[in-house]
Amino acid sequence: GEQVEQLPSSLIVQEGASVLINCSYTDSASVYFPWYKQEPGKRLQFIIDIRSNMERKQNQRLTLLFDKKTKHLSLHITATQPGDSAIYFCSASFMPNYNVLYFGSGTKLTVEP
Amino acid sequence: DPKIIQKPKYLVAVTGSEKILICEQYLGHNAMYWYRQSAKKPLEFMFSYSYQKLMDNQTASSRFQPQSSKKNHLDLQITALKPDDSATYFCASSQGQGAYEQYFGPGTRLTVL
Numbered sequence: 450g451e452q453v454e455q456l457p458s459s460l461i462v463q464e465g466a467s468v469l470i471n472c473s474y475t476d477s478a479s480v481y482f483p484w485y486k487q488e489p490g491k492r493l494q495f496i497i498d499i500r501s502n503m504e505r506k507q508n509q510r511l512t513l514l515f516d517k518k519t520k521h522l523s524l525h526i527t528a529t530q531p532g533d534s535a536i537y538f539c540s541a542s543f544m545p546n547y548n549v550l551y552f553g554s555g556t557k558l559t560v561e562p
Numbered sequence: 563d564p565k566i567i568q569k570p571k572y573l574v575a576v577t578g579s580e581k582i583l584i585c586e587q588y589l590g591h592n593a594m595y596w597y598r599q600s601a602k603k604p605l606e607f608m609f610s611y612s613y614q615k616l617m618d619n620q621t622a623s624s625r626f627q628p629q630s631s632k633k634n635h636l637d638l639q640i641t642a643l644k645p646d647d648s649a650t651y652f653c654a655s656s657q658g659q660g661a662y663e664q665y666f667g668p669g670t671r672l673t674v675l
Contacts, residue, residue: 453604481661492566493605493652493666500661538605547660548593548618552605 452476453541455553463561466529470556472522472539481542482515482522483550488535496537497524529560565589566667568653573672575643582629583638583670585653593617593656594636595664596628600649611636612659643674 452475460468472482483498499506499513499522506513512525522539536557540550569584587594596608610618614630625647627639640647650669656662 483663485666492668493654495663495665498661498663540605542661546618548595548610548612549607549620550597550664551607554604 453539453551453553455539455556457556458554459557459559461559461561462529464530466560467525467527468529468558470524470526470537470539470558472524472541472553474520474522474541474551476541476543477520478544479517479520479541480544480547482513483540484513484524485538485540486535487538487555493538526558529558531560531562534558534560566653566655566665568651568667568670570670571668573670575672575674577643577645577674579643580639580641581643581672583640583651583653583672585636585638585667587634587653587655587665587667589655589665590634591655591657591665592633593659593662594630594634595654595656596636596638597652597654597666598649599652599669605652608638609636610659617659640672645674648672648674 454473485493486496487493497508510527514523536555539553566587593612595610599605608621609628625641629637650671652669653667654664656664
């Protein structure tokens with residue numbers, strides 16, 4: 450079945466640093482890649498997405514890069530703050546079941562002051 | 563933000579019993595979903611509904627039955643509970659089917675003894 454691999458599983462950085470979270474998928478019929486953030490004790494929160502006809506999308510300090518050829522995505526977070534500490538999940542949906550999201554195992558980001 | 567409500571927040575059940583997890587959304591969305599997050603696996607898609615009709619079912623077991631009495635309700639009935647069913651169950655909704663941002667509820671943490 451479809452799989453989404455996410456690395457690293459955890460990251461600890463100092464405030465102000467940049468981080469990179471990587472995600473890869475197995476199915477070529479990919480269409481949509483939303484990313485979510487889950488702070489401790491809180492619900493998953495949508496942060497950014499990209500569709501398969503795009504290569505790059507930016508939302509403030511978040512930049513999402515997509516390489517269709519290598520089936521790889523990267524989420525770049527710049528100028529990290531302690532409030533960015535959370536688990537970050539990549540996900541993907543594939544044709545024809547657009548509604549079905551497959552999630553990676555998550556990256557736990559800790560930003561130390 | 564209480565726009566997606568899940569009840570109860572915590573639930574303890576005994577093996578073999580039956581429970582219903584409640585989900586209501588007040589976002590005016592037409593599509594609703596159930597996901598499961600356990601310690602052993604990444605967040606897993608279970609069901610999707612659109613206009614109260616089942617669209618996708620990725621759950622192998624018939625012990626899990628979604629129920630939609632109203633457009634903004636999608637409850638999850640689980641019968642013959644097993645310890646392996648212990649997980650946090652998340653409800654989500656989106657504007658429509660397909661590649662739309664999904665909004666997640668706070669989850670119901672189910673423990674089966």
